[in-house]
Amino acid sequence: MSKLITTDDLDDLAVGAAILGTGGGGDPYIGKLMARAAIEAHGPVTLMALDELPDDFGIVACGAMGAPTILIEKIPSGEEMGRALDLYVRYTGRTLDALIPFEAGGINSTIPIMAAAKLGLPVIDADGMGRAFPQLEMETFNVYGVPAGPVAIADERGNTGIIEVKSAAKSEWLARGLTIRMGGQAYIANYGMDGATCRRVSVPGTMSLAFGIGRTVREAKAQHRDVLTSLIDFFAGTHYEEARIVASGKIVDVARGVKNGWSVGTVTIHPFQRGAEPVRIQIQNENLVAEQGDEVLAIVPDLICILDLDTGEAITTERLRYGQRVNVLAVRVPPIMRTPEALAVFGPKAFGLDQPYRPLGLVA
Amino acid sequence: MSKLITTDDLDDLAVGAAILGTGGGGDPYIGKLMARAAIEAHGPVTLMALDELPDDFGIVACGAMGAPTILIEKIPSGEEMGRALDLYVRYTGRTLDALIPFEAGGINSTIPIMAAAKLGLPVIDADGMGRAFPQLEMETFNVYGVPAGPVAIADERGNTGIIEVKSAAKSEWLARGLTIRMGGQAYIANYGMDGATCRRVSVPGTMSLAFGIGRTVREAKAQHRDVLTSLIDFFAGTHYEEARIVASGKIVDVARGVKNGWSVGTVTIHPFQRGAEPVRIQIQNENLVAEQGDEVLAIVPDLICILDLDTGEAITTERLRYGQRVNVLAVRVPPIMRTPEALAVFGPKAFGLDQPYRPLGLVA
Incomplete structure (x- = not known):
């Protein structure tokens, strides 16, 4: 059964995404504000489980690339993620039926929600890292055979790029080069795949996991229970x-x-x-x-x-x-x-x- | 009247291109070998004067980008220029009726001839620098209003990119970033324009100029005349x-x-x-x-x-x-x-x- 992500869920998500970020992934606070504004303007976003996903759905992974230390001073315009997705679709000719976060941590749990709200698309309850990682090739999508390219990239000033690469490592190398020249923070769309592939190559349930982590912290605090013990108990009930x-x-x-x-x-x-x-x-x-x-x-x-x-x-x-x-x-x-x-x-x-x-x- | 560029012309061209390179532009020797191989395989290339150019011709500028010191050890595969042009055409949907060198010096006088031979297209007797310059925005095309983007870029390993930019300076900045990550040498196609525009914004006659410089040096040597005096006399008869x-x-x-x-x-x-x-x-x-x-x-x-x-x-x-x-x-x-x-x-x-x-x- 699909869940609807509303503005009420975003506080929990930000807390969970920060923990899955393992220190990185970018400050979820900025992503939370962007997702909130988009949901307020366009309505809630459907969170779709992997087993609900039609085999022929067109799926693209998306998120922010860069150094988190830079993100806190280089604020996104809110348009860049949509520009990268638009460029990806225009360049590849693929259909876009749902978005998947390439990373389940930090700002990259919320950026796809923001983009999905604007585009009227569902977000998939899964990702390609199961946490945050610092490099674009560090994706289960890549591990299990989805090509990393083409990569669409956009900055907050309207500059964009498309990169076609011979290896996932090269996608990291070249997209990182552009990200650095875009000021250390950019927004990318890549790893296009169909629903059947997505089920096979993704870390399942990681958006729900982030919501669950946030809820656990919130409820433990409200009930004056120990937050860490509650978290350890919560993880014990997950994969x-x-x-x-x-x-x-x-x-x-x-x-x-x-x-x-x-x-x-x-x-x-x-x-x-x-x-x-x-x-x-x-x-x-x-x-x-x-x-x-x-x-x-x-x-x-x-x-x-x-x-x-x-x-x-x-x-x-x-x-x-x-x-x-x-x-x-x-x-x-x-x-x-x-x-x-x-x-x-x-x-x-x-x-x-x-x-x-x-x-x-x-x-x- | 159009001229046909044959393999017999390439020695003169390389000598002239080296002088117009003003120290840069890349060693013309490598470009000469590439143009020779392409003309031998595909036949001579038409050199078309600006005043012969139909108003509605589709024209794209092309050449190599990078540090000449790197070029002499990082030899091109010969396919990268064609890949960048192909990507440019595919991405923009423009027709390609003729190529223009973006720079009239060094390797970039001969790279467009090589690409034109392979594609069966004419090369225009003009360029966007009137010499060699180190930066992509330093083009009369840019000075007189042709947008620098999109820029298509390719390396010798089959990696490619397309960049869309808000300014010509940004095209230099981002394409240079990719070029550096491609190993310091890459091949680009950009400044798409029509024939009427090309006539207005280009430095005319610079391919002929390069041939003329080379011929002047060759003839002066054969006739035991002073090379420098001959060159000075030759330039006096040009624009x-x-x-x-x-x-x-x-x-x-x-x-x-x-x-x-x-x-x-x-x-x-x-x-x-x-x-x-x-x-x-x-x-x-x-x-x-x-x-x-x-x-x-x-x-x-x-x-x-x-x-x-x-x-x-x-x-x-x-x-x-x-x-x-x-x-x-x-x-x-x-x-x-x-x-x-x-x-x-x-x-x-x-x-x-x-x-x-x-x-x-x-x-x-």
Whole structure:
């Protein structure tokens, strides 16, 4: 049964999207405002489950590309996502029956809702990352055989581009080049596919997951229950299954910069537990690996979420500050994201990390 | 009356194109080989004068973009120019009746001939720069009102792009970004226009000019006449009119690098004349300004050509070496390139130079 996304759902979605953003994906607040304005103007958006999807539906993935640190000062005009989709359709001649987020985190959970409201299209309850990742080829769409090109790209000033590529890695390389020259933030549409393919290659239920995470946080607060315990219980009932707190402490150092169009850096957390070694988290837009001494606490593609100790809400990379008190929540990704093919594209090695992937809570 | 370009013409063209390249435009040798192979396979190419051009002809400008220093090691496959043109036509829906070089120097005199041979189209005896310039907006097409976009771009590996832009400067910025990510050398098609427009906005006769320069050098050598005097006499009979030797000496220093996708640097020449101050030439792909102490000997858009003392042939930026004996030949550009509108786009200020433009041989 389809669900209608109304403005009432957007607060929950933003909270959930920030957690699935694992530090990256862009501040969901901006995306929430854009989605709210679009729903107010054009009405609610249908959220369509993968198993409702007609085989011959024309589907295109969409979202924002860039460095989250730039997004907070380079505000979208609201027209760019529609321009990229329009260009994609015009160039490929495909029909557009539904949109799918290419990423289930940060601003990219809400950007497709905004675009869908304006176009009168449904949004699919799934995505291509199951979280946020920093690179365009890090998609289950790519892992399971959907070509990454053509890629349509648009900025907030009306400049656009279409790229045709020989590999998904090249789509990242060339679209990133344009994104950088568009000022570090742009909007893209790609991975066109039909409904039957979409069912096979997508991480299912991730929009519902984001709504559920947000609802869990909200209800726990209203009922004065512990937010983290509630979240861990919530994940246990989903296909993500396993979530744990891997560190609690105070942020004592944030080293952060923009490199090659990404926000990169390291955050150091001094645990509350007396005598415990500091926890270091490496960042490339998203949190990649959490380590304590020689021990890997959690590693990509599993989610590493830095949550405010008081509110339980995610702190995105660009908002990390010295002195913040935080919990670090790790979440295991579902099986479709843990296959050897998937790990080759977005496992530790794909980020230049030497540590092997060990799924959270599973013995190797 | 149309002329047919055969393989016999290509040696003259390469020599002329190197001089019009004013140090840049890419080594014409590679372009000559590509044009030769295409003419051998597909037959000679018609060179069409501007005044023969039907008003409703569909015309597209084309050529290579990148750093000449990279071109000599990153050899074209020969297919990329055709791919960019094909993409341009497919995307815009325009008809393609003739090609025009966007630049009359270096590899970009011969690349359009190669593409025209393969497509069975004429090449127009004109261009948009009247020489070589390092940036895509530095075109009389742009100066006199033809939109720079869309721009089609292709690399030698089969990756392509189409860019739509709000300004000619943005076409340079975004296409350069893609060119850099394509490895520093790519092939572009843009400035689509009709025949009537083309007649109004182009620098006329520049292909014939290149042939004439090459023929002049060849005949002077065969008849043991002085190459430079012959060249100066030849230019006097064209719409370029004024050419002079502004320096003769030995290269004593070459500082050169690749920056933002261009070859940039400075060459220092120690004049043969005893006690004369050294002559410095600033480079951004092309030679921009020749100075001796406080005196400006020649400045962009006028041509500054570094010629081998013995052969009279141009030495491109990437081939400059310590110890070379050279003449520096300056040539005044025709009136269409000296209007205030033109100088705003490719005069000294457009290159960040403080010195004012003084047309060679004309009192200010």
